Amino acid sequence: MLAAKNVSLVKNRNFLIVAIALGVILNPLNTTMITVALPEIKNEFLLTSKDITWLIASYFIVSAIFLPLIGKLSDTYGRKKIFLFGLLLVGISSFTAPLSPNMPFLLGMRTIQAIGTSALYPAGIGIVRSYIQKNQNRVIGTLSVFATTSAAFGPTISGLLIQQGGWHVIFYVNFPIIIISAILAVLFIPNDVRSTNNTFKWDGIGIILFSLFITCWMYFFQTLASGLNVWALIGSLVLTFLFYFFEKKKAGPFIDVIFLKNNPNISLVYVQYILATVIFFALLLSMPIYLQSVLKLSSQLTGIIMLSISIFSIVTTPLATRWIDKSGYRKPLLTGGIIGVVGGVLLLTINHNSPLYWIFIVLATIGLSNGILNIGLQTRLYSFVSVAETGTASGLFMTSRFIGNILASSVFGVIFAAGVNDTSQNWLTIILLIVSVILLPGILFITKKMQVMHGDGSSAS
Structure with a gap:
């Protein structure tokens, strides 16, 4: 274990949480801000839609x-x-x-940005589990609220900034967040204590195979x-299959595919999160286009209606956290x-004649569901793993989120390839409804009564 779980090492609990929360929002913020900038980038670099x-x-x-990968590195070398x-x-x-003078350079910078933001979540959650004992689930819930909020408001922030200074300005939003987070992290996150029993072994072939099969699946879906x-x-x-059999013998x-195979609860939590993300992200992709193309709403009004999903997800998260603490x-x-x-x-009732208040209510319902599932699955995962494994576990958890994003964008591309209309939206809804039903037996499995040992020796049912 890299740092002893000792609350006395923390100078100020609140500043530590703020430092991590600011870092955690950078990934979802930069994931959604770029969407509004795509038309300008496309025109400037003379790109195709593909x-x-x-x-x-x-x-x-x-x-x-x-x-x-970075989750493992944080567990080993210091969060x-x-x-x-x-x-x-x-x-x-x-x-x-x-x-950026061209598209390849911009892709390269976005790659560096993705690597950097990927480091912040697993390391941040690991720090929370190492140094925050009181109301730990609520703190993790707070971080989830920050991430959801930044994803929700990313397009709005981007749209306002682009009007003032073009697509380039959206990258400068990161600087105040980075500076404040870094200062608070240096001052209030305890220094790492290196463990002599925990060493990192590079699995180069495994990393390459994982990268290739993720990229190949993405290409197939696209x-x-x-x-x-x-x-x-x-x-x-x-x-x-090559990745699985190679990792199995490594x-x-x-x-650790054998660990995932032998721990169906943990594996199923990841699968559940992939499915929940497919529902949430598919609606974030499809509804704005549907509202503007079919209902002929302005971008401003569309943005207000879309906030119903995220706002109700945000409001639900802390309430769900308290509910979980009390009732399991x-x-x-x-x-x-x-x-x-x-x-x-x-969602099946929505069509081109639907009143806006009804669309708002329906999307808010999806937001309520997402808020509960997001924090519930996340905290359930941490009940299955030790504190020392938090970085690795949370890294895989967020990988599940991006796999869900990839699947959602693929489903969106296939369904709406022939055009945006009531029929295509209904087909997408049917698929998402099937996914919602599939979630239920998995939830029953991962929440069946059992004693789960934490890394600190405590247990939860």
């Missing part, structure tokens, strides 16, 4: 690859060091990205809109899943 798609897709892929290093990378990329690419599918399957694997995981998570199914059914 080219511009990879500006978002590459961020997902890099984040999915580096989150588990404070990794946290500060992540802030440094985001600062470098935010300074150089606006100076090309589904124009038909089934058999060779891409075969390549994706072959790389997936002494120090990049991702089963009732809150099952309630969140059922609300999600209800929200999916209500």
